[in-house]
Amino acid sequence: MAFYSEKVMEHFQNPRNVGEIKDADGIGTVGNPVCGDLMTFYIKVKDNKLEDVKFKTFGCGAAIAVSSMVSEMAKGKTIEEALKITNASVAQELGGLPPNKMHCSNLGADALHKAIEDYLNKKK
Amino acid sequence: MLVYLDNQSNTKLDDRVFQVMIPFFKENYGNAQTIYSLGTISKDAIDKARNQVAKLINAKDEEIYFTSCGSESNNLAIKGIAEANKQKGKHIVVSAVEHFSVLNAAKRLSQNGYEISYIPVDKYGSISLEDVKKSLREDTILVSIQHANTEIGTIQNIEEISKVVKEKNIIFHTDAVQTAGTIAVDVQKLNVDLLTLSGSQFYGPKGAAALFIKKGVRIVPQIDGGVQEGGRRAGTENVPAIVGLGKAAEIAMSEMSINSDKIIKLRDRILNELPEKIEHVYLNGHLYQRLPGNVNFSIEFIEGEGMFLFLDQKGICVSSGSACASKALKMSHVLTAINCDPAIGQGSILMTLSKYNSDSEIDYLLKEFPPIVKKLRDMSPLYDYFIKTGKRQEAGPGTDYEHEHEHEE
Ligand code: FES
Numbered sequence: 005m006a007f008y009s010e011k012v013m014e015h016f017q018n019p020r021n022v023g024e025i026k027d028a029d030g031i032g033t034v035g036n037p038v039c040g041d042l043m044t045f046y047i048k049v050k051d052n053k054l055e056d057v058k059f060k061t062f063g064c065g066a067a068i069a070v071s072s073m074v075s076e077m078a079k080g081k082t083i084e085e086a087l088k089i090t091n092a093s094v095a096q097e098l099g100g101l102p103p104n105k106m107h108c109s110n111l112g113a114d115a116l117h118k119a120i121e122d123y124l125n126k127k128k
Numbered sequence: 129m130l131v132y133l134d135n136q137s138n139t140k141l142d143d144r145v146f147q148v149m150i151p152f153f154k155e156n157y158g159n160a161q162t163i164y165s166l167g168t169i170s171k172d173a174i175d176k177a178r179n180q181v182a183k184l185i186n187a188k189d190e191e192i193y194f195t196s197c198g199s200e201s202n203n204l205a206i207k208g209i210a211e212a213n214k215q216k217g218k219h220i221v222v223s224a225v226e227h228f229s230v231l232n233a234a235k236r237l238s239q240n241g242y243e244i245s246y247i248p249v250d251k252y253g254s255i256s257l258e259d260v261k262k263s264l265r266e267d268t269i270l271v272s273i274q275h276a277n278t279e280i281g282t283i284q285n286i287e288e289i290s291k292v293v294k295e296k297n298i299i300f301h302t303d304a305v306q307t308a309g310t311i312a313v314d315v316q317k318l319n320v321d322l323l324t325l326s327g328s329q330f331y332g333p334k335g336a337a338a339l340f341i342k343k344g345v346r347i348v349p350q351i352d353g354g355v356q357e358g359g360r361r362a363g364t365e366n367v368p369a370i371v372g373l374g375k376a377a378e379i380a381m382s383e384m385s386i387n388s389d390k391i392i393k394l395r396d397r398i399l400n401e402l403p404e405k406i407e408h409v410y411l412n413g414h415l416y417q418r419l420p421g422n423v424n425f426s427i428e429f430i431e432g433e434g435m436f437l438f439l440d441q442k443g444i445c446v447s448s449g450s451a452c453a454s455k456a457l458k459m460s461h462v463l464t465a466i467n468c469d470p471a472i473g474q475g476s477i478l479m480t481l482s483k484y485n486s487d488s489e490i491d492y493l494l495k496e497f498p499p500i501v502k503k504l505r506d507m508s509p510l511y512d513y514f515i516k517t518g519k520r521q522e523a524g525p526g527t528d529y530e531h532e533h534e535h536e537e
Binding site: 106 | 431451
């Protein structure tokens with residue numbers, strides 16, 4: 005399969021951290037303005053660290069791989085570190101995405117950041 | 129196991145077809161336009177193929193023009209007729225669900241002063257006679273309506289439609305790429321002036337197709353050059369491919385009913401058994417006015433590209449009309465035309481069968497498919513929402529999802 009990199013396919017086939025955190029500290033959902041898809045991230049925070057990250061995604065192969073990669077990158081990181089995860093860094097970690105699928109990577113980091121925002125708002 | 133269910137895009141070559149092609153790659157390489165013996169072997173072979181193709185659609189030999197593919201035939205038909213008739217008028221009618229080689233040829237003409245009307249389809253993909261009637265004007269020079277749709281398999285009542293069109297003396301073209309060689313196609317009965325067919329849809333090679341042009345219909349060639357194909361399509365003939373097309377036409381004709389009986393049985397197994405194994409499945413297209421080998425389902429709460437990538441991992445080749453699976457990231461124009469809810473259209477999956485498929489392949493599909501759907505649904509926030517609330521979440525921004533849709537199950 006030349007369309008997606010091996011890493012994308014690997015994450016797509018065996019996505020890590022799929023699911024929902026029942027008593028999540030923060031939840032973030034974003035919809036994809038390009039194709040209409042949806043991604044939700046759940047986070048559990050302890051001592052300013054993302055103790056657990058889970059996601060649910062309705063989208064293409066790239067969107068699923070991106071979610072999986074974001075969840076892996078974010079897990080164990082501090083809030084500040086997690087906020088530094090960017091769309092570009094996710095795409096890079098995945099070994100690149102086809103040009104018309106780059107927008108899918110925008111969802112992942114955005115949804116994670118939204119979940120963090122939700123957590124910070126609740127904490128206030 | 130490789131299970132090929134993408135036969136609307138290309139069929140496997142029949143080995144009997146391949147065998148008759150081989151000599152024309154190897155020893156019989158003469159150019160058909162030369163008059164020494166080696167050339168006349170090619171010429172005779174082309175003539176024979178012309179006759180085989182003519183028989184398939186009940187045309188005269190001299191009404192068959194070989195081209196390189198269905199797209200070329202459609203372009204020649206649309207642009208060639210438009211150019212030949214521009215003094216009479218510049219209005220052309222096509223349906224909204226045509227193949228892109230018709231739609232984009234028409235679009236090109238619209239940039240050159242032609243006016244195009246698009247006939248809508250109902251939710252099954254059918255065209256109404258009333259809409260055809262309404263679309264015709266004094267200056268209409270051409271109507272082009274496909275015989276059957278590539279994606280949802282809906283077969284149009286071309287016989288009735290052509291009656292309406294021919295009453296007004298307007299030229300009528302039908303794109304029969306999905307039907308010729310598969311179901312009965314008779315140009316006399318259909319009463320069409322032009323008809324496109326392609327051998328790669330009925331176990332012939334890629335690179336050979338034909339356009340039927342009724343005797344007496346004026347058309348302007350789109351490839352200028354030599355005298356090949358009666359001057360209507362210049363260029364050295366692709367003899368092996370044309371010979372293959374001819375043989376494929378002959379085989380298709382003699383085996384049509386056996387093939388379609390077999391294919392319909394397999395198709396009906398998917399149509400009936402898949403919804404028993406997977407919930408929230410909707411059929412796209414018409415239940416009866418449907419191509420023998422076409423199954424197009426929308427599987428709710430999941431997305432088509434994910435589905436076909438997982439199926440591909442299992443060796444099952446299918447297709448999807450979902451936005452994510454298309455390069456343009458738009459739901460297919462056909463699903464849009466039948467007013468498919470974008471949230472549901474995202475989960476569309478197209479499986480098209482051929483005479484080479486078998487019951488054991490369908491068993492395999494029916495076994496492998498449901499766990500894939502489950503896996504994707506377990507990941508889907510839309511499904512999650514539905515399970516928790518019994519309600520359907522609206523699709524994300526960027527879709528046309530405007531109101532609550534109720535779906536019959
Ligand atoms: S999420 Fe739709 S194209 Fe990637």
